[in-house]
Amino acid sequence: MDYLPIIIGFAVLYGITAFVINPIVNSQLKQRMWQEGVDPEMLGTMTETDHRYWQGVYNKIYILWDVIILGICGFLFGYIFGFGLIGISFSPMGWPGMIAFIGLSFLGAFLRGG
Numbered sequence: 001m002d003y004l005p006i007i008i009g010f011a012v013l014y015g016i017t018a019f020v021i022n023p024i025v026n027s028q029l030k031q032r033m034w035q036e037g038v039d040p041e042m043l044g045t046m047t048e049t050d051h052r053y054w055q056g057v058y059n060k061i062y063i064l065w066d067v068i069i070l071g072i073c074g075f076l077f078g079y080i081f082g083f084g085l086i087g088i089s090f091s092p093m094g095w096p097g098m099i100a101f102i103g104l105s106f107l108g109a110f111l112r113g114g
Helices: 004-035 040-045 048-081 092-112
Strands: none
Touching: 004 040, 004 048, 004 092, 048 092
């Protein structure tokens, strides 16, 4: 079995998380904060209740984009390489996206016929 697609898959997976998902989530969070009249630079001086609220908003935005983007990537990798990829997430917020990645990579492999 050739392990090169697996290595490429995981490298792209973590690259997408670092260079695509995180900037999108940060941009969406700042936009949401500006819509509600909160300066994103003042996040460190907020009360604990406000900080928890914005952490919850960040978590929801992160999970949404993580599932969408990793689902698409998982499907493409499964379809291109012909087998499902399995991954692990070290963050609790990363598990929904990882489940989408795994499931859709197997779906892509199944549709390809691999």
